[in-house]
Amino acid sequence: MEMALGFHSSSASMLRPSPSSGLVRTSCTPRFPKQLLGASLSPPSVIYKTSLRLRHSKSSVHGTFRCSAAQATEAVPEKKSGLKRRSDIRNIAIVAHVDHGKTTLVDAMLKQAKVFRDNQFVQERIMDSNDIERERGITILSKNTSINYKDTKINIIDTPGHSDFGGEVERILNMVEGVLLVVDSVEGPMPQTRFVLKKALEFGHAVVVVVNKIDRPSARPDYVINSTFELFIELNATDEQCDFQVIYASGIKGKAGLSPDNLADDLGPLFESIIRCIPGPKIDKDGALQMLATNIEYDEHKGRIAIGRLHAGVLRKGLDVRVCTSEDSCRFSRISELFVYEKFSRVPVESVEAGDICAVCGIDDIQIGETIADKASGKPLPAIRVEEPTVKMSFSINTSPFVGRVGKYVTSRNLRDRLYRELERNLAMKVEDGETADTFIVSGRGTLHITILIENMRREGYEFMVGPPKVINKRVDDKLLEPYEIATVEVPEEHMGAVVELLGRRRGQMFDMQGVGSEGTTLLKYKIPTRGLLGLRNAILTASRGTAILNTIFDSYGPWAGDISTRDQGSLVAFEEGTSTSYALFSSQERGQMFIGPGVDVYKGQIVGIHQRPGDLSLNVCKKKAATNVRSNKEQTVVLDTPLDYSLDDCIEYIQEDELVEITPSSIRMCKNPKLSAKKTR
Numbered sequence: 260m261e262m263a264l265g266f267h268s269s270s271a272s273m274l275r276p277s278p279s280s281g282l283v284r285t286s287c288t289p290r291f292p293k294q295l296l297g298a299s300l301s302p303p304s305v306i307y308k309t310s311l312r313l314r315h316s317k318s319s320v321h322g323t324f325r326c327s328a329a330q331a332t333e334a335v336p337e338k339k340s341g342l343k344r345r346s347d348i349r350n351i352a353i354v355a356h357v358d359h360g361k362t363t364l365v366d367a368m369l370k371q372a373k374v375f376r377d378n379q380f381v382q383e384r385i386m387d388s389n390d391i392e393r394e395r396g397i398t399i400l401s402k403n404t405s406i407n408y409k410d411t412k413i414n415i416i417d418t419p420g421h422s423d424f425g426g427e428v429e430r431i432l433n434m435v436e437g438v439l440l441v442v443d444s445v446e447g448p449m450p451q452t453r454f455v456l457k458k459a460l461e462f463g464h465a466v467v468v469v470v471n472k473i474d475r476p477s478a479r480p481d482y483v484i485n486s487t488f489e490l491f492i493e494l495n496a497t498d499e500q501c502d503f504q505v506i507y508a509s510g511i512k513g514k515a516g517l518s519p520d521n522l523a524d525d526l527g528p529l530f531e532s533i534i535r536c537i538p539g540p541k542i543d544k545d546g547a548l549q550m551l552a553t554n555i556e557y558d559e560h561k562g563r564i565a566i567g568r569l570h571a572g573v574l575r576k577g578l579d580v581r582v583c584t585s586e587d588s589c590r591f592s593r594i595s596e597l598f599v600y601e602k603f604s605r606v607p608v609e610s611v612e613a614g615d616i617c618a619v620c621g622i623d624d625i626q627i628g629e630t631i632a633d634k635a636s637g638k639p640l641p642a643i644r645v646e647e648p649t650v651k652m653s654f655s656i657n658t659s660p661f662v663g664r665v666g667k668y669v670t671s672r673n674l675r676d677r678l679y680r681e682l683e684r685n686l687a688m689k690v691e692d693g694e695t696a697d698t699f700i701v702s703g704r705g706t707l708h709i710t711i712l713i714e715n716m717r718r719e720g721y722e723f724m725v726g727p728p729k730v731i732n733k734r735v736d737d738k739l740l741e742p743y744e745i746a747t748v749e750v751p752e753e754h755m756g757a758v759v760e761l762l763g764r765r766r767g768q769m770f771d772m773q774g775v776g777s778e779g780t781t782l783l784k785y786k787i788p789t790r791g792l793l794g795l796r797n798a799i800l801t802a803s804r805g806t807a808i809l810n811t812i813f814d815s816y817g818p819w820a821g822d823i824s825t826r827d828q829g830s831l832v833a834f835e836e837g838t839s840t841s842y843a844l845f846s847s848q849e850r851g852q853m854f855i856g857p858g859v860d861v862y863k864g865q866i867v868g869i870h871q872r873p874g875d876l877s878l879n880v881c882k883k884k885a886a887t888n889v890r891s892n893k894e895q896t897v898v899l900d901t902p903l904d905y906s907l908d909d910c911i912e913y914i915q916e917d918e919l920v921e922i923t924p925s926s927i928r929m930c931k932n933p934k935l936s937a938k939k940t941r
Contacts, residue, residue, distance in 0.1 A: 345539045345614040350568060352401075352416045352431050354459065355441035356449035357810070360471040364441060364510035365404070365417050369602075371513060371526050372406035401427045401554065403566065403616060405600040408530045414600060414616045418455070424708065428455050429645045430627065430686060433553050434568040434616055437465035437537030439529075440487075444470050444478035444507075444519075446782075447486040450745050450812035457494050465537045466491075466503050469529065473519050474509045480519045504536045540568065540614035548572035548580065548633040550617075551640045552625055555684045561596060561620045565631070568616050570640065572633060575610045582622055583630045583639035591634065595621030627686055645687050648702035649742040649789055649813055652709050652911075653726040654678065655698040657921060658933070660836060660862045665925045666722025671697040674723055681712060688712070702731060704813070706793070710908050717907075717922050724919045726932070728911060730789045733816055740816040742789040747810045749780050754803040758783065761802050765791030766820040786814060794825045794912040826915060829875040831868035832931055833861045837881030845897045847878050853902045854929070855880070866918065866929040869903070875931075905929075 353361045405414045416435065418428045432438075438459045442448060448456075459466060468487055470480050484505060491501050506529050507522065508515040515529040516522035549572060552565040576597045583589040598605040598618040611617040619631060630639040656662075656671050663669050668677070678690045678699055688709075689702040703709040706728045713725060733740045746767065750758050759769070767787035774781055792811055799807045831851050841857040853868040861867060861880060870876050905913065907927055910920045917935040921928040 342541055342543055345542050345612075347410060348412050348414065348539055348614050349437070349533055349537050350414045350416075350435040350540055350614075350616060351437050351439055351533060351537055352418055352428075352435045352459075353439045353441060354418050354428060354455035355471075356443070356446075356451040357419075359441050359443045359446070359449075359452075360510045361441050362417055364439075364469070364471060364508065365415060367510050367513035367526060368406060368415065368529070369404065372408060372602075401431045403600045405602065405616075408534065411534055412615075413530075413533060416616075424687075424704070427687075429458055430553050430643055432458055432462050432464065433551060433643060435464065436540055437467065437533075439467050439469050439533070441469045441471050441510075442483055442487055444473045444480055444483055445475055446749075447479075447483040448490045450747055450810050452487075453490060453494070454812050456490060460491075460494050460496050460500055463497075466500060467529075467532050467536050468503050468505050469515075470505065470507045470519070471510050473507045473522070474512065478519070480507060504532045506532050542569075542613035543571040544573070544613050546571035546613075547636045547638070548574060548578075548631070549637065549640055550574060550619070550631040551643070552619075552627055552629050552631065553643065555625070555627055556618070558620075562623055563620075563625055564598075565619045565622060565625045565629075566616070567619075567631075569611055569613045571613050573610055573612055574617065574619070574631070576608075579634045580622075581632045581634050581637045582625060583632050583637065584626075584628070584642075585639055589632075589637075589639075592622045592625075594619055594631075626683060643686065646704075646813070647731075648687060648689055648704055648708075649731055650705055650709065650728050651700050651702040651731055652706075652728050653693055653698055654701055655693070655695075655724050655726075655919075657722045657724050657923070659724075659865075659921050659928070659930060661860070661921075661923075662722065665923045667720030667924075669722045673721065675699060677716060677719075677721060685712075705811075706911060707908070710911060713911075713922055714907060717924055717927075720924055722923045724921050725911065726919055727914045727916060728793055730793075732819075735816075739819045741819050743786055743814050743817045744789050744792060744811045745814045746785045746787050746792065746795075748783045748785070748799065749808040750783065750799075750803050751780050751806050754806060755781055755783070757802040758799060758807060761795075761798055762787065762791075765795065765823055765825070767791060788817075788820045788823065789813075790820075790823050791825070797909060797912055826913070827873060829870040829873055830866045830918070830929075830931075831870050832875055832877050833865045833867050833880050834863055834877040835879060835881055836862045839867075839880045840883055841897045841899060842884045843878075843880045843882040844899055847880055848900050850876060850878065853900065854905060856899065856902045862930075864931045864933065866931065 353365060355361045401416055401418045403414065403416055405412055407413070414435075416431050418431055438455075440452070440456055440459070442452060456466070468484075470483055472478070473480065487503075488501070491503070506515050506517070507519045508526070508529060509522065513526060514522040514524065515526045517528055549570040551567045551570065553568070554566040556564040556566065558564055574594065574597060576594055578594045580592055580594060581589050582592050597608055597611060597620075599608050599611060599615055600606075600618075605618055608617075619625075622631070625631075628643040630637070632638060654674060656674060657666070657669060668674070674697075678701060681688060682690055687704050691700050691702075692698075693700050701709055701712070703712075709728070716723070730742055732742075746762070748758055748762070762769070762783075762785050765787060767785040769783060769785050771784035772781060796809055799809050828851070831847065831853070837860075839855055839857050839859045839861055844853060844855075844857055847853060847868065851869045851871040855861065855867050867878065867880050905927075907920075907922075910927055910929055914920055914929055917932050919930055919932050921930055
């Protein structure tokens with residue numbers, strides 16, 4: 260079966276899909292994925308023949324384009340002499356919105372590629388090797404692995420899905436030629452889907468769309484494909500990129516297919532689409548050595564390890580190289596060890612040819628973005644650029660009476676060294692000195708971005724205090740601009756009113772509302788100042804009784820939206836040091852909700868609960884019952900409410916301008932900032 264589509268380039272109009280026809284027309288004179296034409300997927304032998312005019316070319320191109328899971332990719336001759344495609348390697352990144360199933364899909368790919376022995380115990384989400392990743396169920400750091408399919412080596416990079424770790428994704432896209440865009444079969448494209456796809460298209464990468472979780476009862480693949488295609492159009496994809504291959508998959512079952520109703524017994528169709536639709540790396544094998552350090556790891560025995568893709572030449576163990584930041588800033592070094600990724604581990608090799616992803620040891624001071632080049636004639640590659648941070652927090656030494664009880668590193672020098680060391684591998688973060696010698700300002704892509712750093716430092720034995728998150732504003736032409744984000748909230752219909760009211764109070768502007776599948780939930784889309792998101796997650800969970808799902812991603816800078824009140828209630832503050840008692844807590848809990856139970860050490864100024872009214876209230880939570888010989892006939896029965904259990908993220912969302920969070924390896928406390936007495940306790 261062959262299908263000939265002929266188009267004349269008239270890219271001025273932007274046409275939306277017609278519900279009646281099922282057809283989608285676009286500004287990028289597309290060769291539609293057949294799924295968009297309202298038909299079921301054809302057998303693998305379908306070939307799309309098109310006559311089209313490319314956006315960036317003056318002459319029209321006539322040819323046969325094959326990008327289905329059973330057709331071989333045609334070799335495209337390179338115009339520049341010396342550059343050619345390497346056919347035995349594919350470098351891909353798996354990108355998606357958070358919780359759309361990237362890591363689970365990688366698990367299935369590794370298992371089916373026989374990376375593990377048949378009798379080997381393999382835990383779930385094998386790529387999430389970090390303790391915090393396992394606890395939170397999200398990917399934070401990108402990871403490399405590789406599999407062999409037939410005669411081709413496929414280098415796979417699993418990337419984070421949360422918008423706060425977009426800097427990791429931006430860096431990783433320098434190493435690959437194509438991406439697997441994983442989309443949930445019910446939710447469709449979400450904010451982070453848009454972000455990662457935009458970056459991939461800017462790099463000119465080939466995209467294979469994987470509709471994951473196709474076995475969900477409320478799956479709606481037609482809607483998801485149409486929404487994804489519209490997203491390609493909005494992001495100004497080229498004609499080739501619009502002609503994306505679609506694979507339907509169930510990552511948890513390890514199945515994939517060209518039709519949502521007819522999945523193969525394994526992931527064979529997915530592997531085939533990677534080989535056929537994603538080109539091999541474009542290399543200059545005989546050119547001067549060039550490799551961009553895209554990621555940095557540290558090993559106790561080997562020191563700093565630079566990871567990146569070799570763009571040109573051949574890299575050998577023991578080779579003398581030039582390390583360049585720019586044309587004028589170069590130094591010399593030697594490669595002590597060389598590794599490539601095979602299956603789930605690094606394997607030492609003597610040499611690496613251009614096109615492969617490798618790890619290099621021996622350059623102790625190498626930084627992300629520097630180029631390892633030929634000693635004689637090497638030139639640097641363009642440096643890696645990532646978007647600017649939008650949120651900042653102050654880090655300072657611990658000044659509470661309990662300082663040094665648990666922590667190993669408590670001085671400002673320890674804190675400073677650790678924060679500046681984080682900059683070596685976290686490009687999206689910035690650190691600068693604060694107003695005092697013991698204060699540092701840390702800027703990141705969002706509160707979660709900075710919270711993960713805090714959690715890592717806490718586990719390493721650091722003790723310090725952090726202030727409330729603040730947005731980073733800009734002033735352009737004497738106008739104050741603040742960052743805005745796109746927030747999507749999935750909420751059951753019965754709680755929609757409370758959520759809409761909450762977002763409205765925080766200066767959010769709704770621009771879209773739609774039903775999601777058959778599960779009775781509504782998807783709300785808002786443009787909201789980043790300030791309005793601070794402390795919003797807990798408020799939304801309370802308003803929706805724990806049923807709402809909030810996702811956000813940075814959109815742009817816009818005009819100052821005005822004052823926003825993020826917290827209506829004050830804090831309950833301890834006014835003496837001691838150990839909390841049941842007797843004191845019983846009377847204190849009438850004033851609000853408590854954070855502590857009996858038998859907890861507290862100090863003066865520590866926040867022990869939430870006041871039920873605005874303004875702070877000082878309490879004595881250490882008061883003991885008078886030990887006199889006068890006894891009443893009946894002892895009063897003390898019944899205490901269960902104290903609120905606030906996590907690190909919850910504490911950082913809760914605190915306001917005059918409050919701090921005390922971080923220690925064993926506990927997290929909140930306290931009033933003694934330096935700021937703007938809000939006086941009553």
